[in-house]
Amino acid sequence: QVQLVESGGGLVQAGGSLRLSCAASGRTFSGYIVGWFRQAPGKERDFVAAISWSTTGTVYTDSVKGRFTISRDIAKNTVYLQMNSLKPEDTAVYYCAAKRVWTDYLNPHGYDFWGQGTQVTVSS
Numbered sequence: 068q069v070q071l072v073e074s075g076g077g078l079v080q081a082g083g084s085l086r087l088s089c090a091a092s093g094r095t096f097s098g099y100i101v102g103w104f105r106q107a108p109g110k111e112r113d114f115v116a117a118i119s120w121s122t123t124g125t126v127y128t129d130s131v132k133g134r135f136t137i138s139r140d141i142a143k144n145t146v147y148l149q150m151n152s153l154k155p156e157d158t159a160v161y162y163c164a165a166k167r168v169w170t171d172y173l174n175p176h177g178y179d180f181w182g183q184g185t186q187v188t189v190s191s
Contacts, residue, residue: 069093069180071163076185079153083189087148089163089182096120096139100166101146103137104175105159105187112162114173118146126172131157153189160184 075087089101102117116127116137125137136149146163162185164178171177 069096069099069165071165071180071182073161073163073182073185076161076187078188078190081153081155081189081191083153084149084151085153085187087150087161087163087185087187089146089148091144091165095144096146096165098167100169100172101137101139102164102166102172102178103146103148104162104164105157106162106184107159110159112175114175115161116148117172119169120146124169150187153187155189155191158187158189160186 070092072090079085097120099120100117103115104112105115106112114128115131116135118125118137118139134152139146163182165180166178
């Protein structure tokens, strides 16, 4: 069993930056794919980015390419989402999730473990 805890959310003005963290406890992320999703009020949970813990391969949704960077720290067993040039439309609750297989990573239903979420609010 993997427990995930997100942190780093907050309120920021448009154009600002935040760094989200996803820390794992219970076991390491080794062998997992770790993804970030976000959910705005009244909307579905959408894929943002994912990273392979083993290969460090990454993938992003088009709307965040060039602005967000996903990375991992082996020593801290933590995945980060660096978010720059934030826009009001980035406002959402951000969740990290983990799964074993690097397939269908866009689909939130394929992930086995989820964190509790962290709120990101970008003001205009």
